[in-house]
Amino acid sequence: MDHLFVVGGTRFIGRHVVAEFLDHGYEVTVFNRGTHENPFAETDDVTHIEGDRTDDGDLAAAAREADPDAVVDCVAYEPREVRTATRIFDDVDAYVFVSSGSAYAREDLPKREGETPLCDCTDEQATDDSQASYGPRKAEGDRAVFAAAERGVNAMSVRPCVVYGPHDYTERLDYWIDRVDSFDRVVVPGDGTNVWHRAYVEDVASAIRLVAEDGDPGEAYNVGDRRMVTLDGMVDLIADALDGTERGSGDVEVVHAGERELAAADLTLDDFPLYRDPPHMLATDKLAALGWESTPLAEAMERSVADHLDGDRDGREVGPDRGAEERVLGVLDTL
Known part of the structure; x- marks a missing residue:
């Protein structure tokens, strides 16, 4: 061919x-x-x-x-x-x-x-x-x-x-890159162990x-990636990738919020991009048998973050606005 x-x-x-x-x-x-x-x-x-x-x-x-x-x-x-x-x-x-x-x-x-x-x-x-x-x-x-x-x-x-x-017009990952790049505290829905392959x-x-x-x-x-990460793990990968640029320190506080805390800002768990319950996982052995390998996660995230920083996508239209997150953080800070 x-x-x-x-x-x-x-x-x-x-x-x-x-x-x-x-x-x-x-x-x-x-x-x-x-x-x-x-x-x-x-x-x-x-x-x-x-x-x-x-x-x-x-x-x-x-x-x-x-x-x-x-x-x-x-x-x-x-x-x-x-x-x-x-x-x-x-x-x-x-x-x-x-x-x-x-x-x-x-x-x-x-x-x-x-x-x-x-x-x-x-x-x-x-x-x-x-x-x-x-x-x-x-x-x-x-x-x-x-x-x-x-x-x-x-x-x-x-x-x-x-x-x-790179070039992901859905901006789902861009939402999370923007949050980690822009704020010291990031709201993660649930307990951070959610898995969406x-x-x-x-x-x-x-x-x-x-x-x-x-x-x-x-x-x-x-x-699918041969190694999966949780939502918390994805945020960590983003922080590490940003740490290798002039933009990021790699220091971000993940704050978990459940249904009750999110409700204070009229949010639900599903309002956050890349959150899915129940978890979603695909077997990839059949593809690997053809000789296929996936890119190491850290390397894939570094390329994704670099593309985000070079472009104009921020993902802010596909997830909760920062004002709503601040209200959630305020509730959590009183507990």
């Missing part, structure tokens, strides 16, 4: 996928609507085709023009889109659908490919664009991949847990490449 076709490719996961395949000698065609700045506009080995992936004619025309060896589908959010793509790209060496750990229906610890059941997906959910239907839609996309493989298509799936790293974005990109090159059609592969 030497020519990759990426559906998406300019924002977050797709951007890193393009960079990963370029680093390994591929030519890349990026297919999207062109509504976001193209970071590869001046890159010789990247071609851009503009079109709407929800328009079957646009996608089919782009496929004929590019004639790729492999396809990575970063922005298939409805099962119909996966069924269409696997039909259009039925003769490629690899079609990789970017699914999600949200596709799992049961809170196993850890969730395993082929063992933990997937979400059901109703006809209504299949075309609903709300967050509530995200997992069911991804699960149905996985089932479309499995069905395509049974027809002889070289289709596979990767299931990342929550992804973080995360995946560093460059590792997701390398996983996608390995699956495209060596994965088995009809298989799904979980992606």
